Amino acid sequence: MCSRYFLDDDGNIISYTFRVPVDDRVKRRYNIAPTNVSPVIRAAPEGGRALAMLRWGLVPYWADDLKVGTRAINARSETVEQKPTFREAFKTRRCLVPATGYFEWKGDPGHKQPFAFTLPDRPMFAFAGLWERWKPRDGGDPVETYTILTTEPNAYAATIHDRMPVILAEGDYDRWLSGTVAEVRPLMRPYANEMGARTVSKLVGNPRNDVPEVLLPD
DNA sequence: CCAGACGTTGTT
DNA sequence: GTCTGG
DNA sequence: CCAGACGTTGTT
DNA sequence: GTCTGG
Numbered sequence A: 001m002c003s004r005y006f007l008d009d010d011g012n013i014i015s016y017t018f019r020v021p022v023d024d025r026v027k028r029r030y031n032i033a034p035t036n037v038s039p040v041i042r043a044a045p046e047g048g049r050a051l052a053m054l055r056w057g058l059v060p061y062w063a064d065d066l067k068v069g070t071r072a073i074n075a076r077s078e079t080v081e082q083k084p085t086f087r088e089a090f091k092t093r094r095c096l097v098p099a100t101g102y103f104e105w106k107g108d109p110g111h112k113q114p115f116a117f118t119l120p121d122r123p124m125f126a127f128a129g130l131w132e133r134w135k136p137r138d139g140g141d142p143v144e145t146y147t148i149l150t151t152e153p154n155a156y157a158a159t160i161h162d163r164m165p166v167i168l169a170e171g172d173y174d175r176w177l178s179g180t181v182a183e184v185r186p187l188m189r190p191y192a193n194e195m196g197a198r199t200v201s202k203l204v205g206n207p208r209n210d211v212p213e214v215l216l217p218d
Numbered sequence B, D: 001c002c003a004g005a006c007g008t009t010g011t012t
Numbered sequence C, E: 001g002t003c004t005g006g
Helices: A066-071 A087-092 A170-178 A181-187
Strands: A004-007 A016-019 A026-029 A037-043 A049-056 A074-076 A094-099 A101-106 A113-118 A125-134 A143-151 A196-199
Touching: A037 A125, A037 A170, A087 A094, A087 A125, A094 A143, A094 A170, A125 A170, A170 A181
Parallel strands: A049 A143, A074 A143
Antiparallel strands: A004 A101, A016 A026, A037 A049, A037 A094, A094 A125, A101 A113, A113 A196, A125 A143
């Protein structure tokens, strides 16, 4: 399971834009890749929820550098409570990761075909995520990062891949953000409703290669 | 004891 | 920070 | 987009 | 400096 993307109203892949807090430039992306700063939703200290821009790839607070995060883009829900990298975040720093779809690849190495997954009844939805705050040893600005939980695939996802991201029901958002460990544990399960998957160009998601903005026909 | 890992997936 | 392996 | 690599051989 | 990988 890897990158997510955003669609327009017609279901075509589009770039999405957001303002980077650091320099206020407008960044345009076709796809979210590991290490990209991208939107997540957390419980706000003052109550309610807050959108924030975090870097994809969780870096635990005790890490020596950011490199650890490039490998922690996903966390297995089956082991998240035991793994040193994730267990503290799982207790108190959960987040929602918004998306309109995600890519998955299938096939032999060198001939892998990418597929775009969507939820027919939910134009936008949320993955279950965790976040962390890492402080550089040299006293630089803290860096906030996140990861996406994975689980076993449902019948749809299983046709393409052996894992899938944890997709939350809308009614479970608050529970995921603020519930106890016992309350959120049962939420980490395969998505129960219908999903769609379409083949897309192998160049999708890579802006450097003039990414086509439209899904290819089935 | 101390050094080293701490993770998931397997594409472009 | 904490666990594991040597 | 941006961080990171940029390379090959292989025994003291 | 430029290409690649995430």
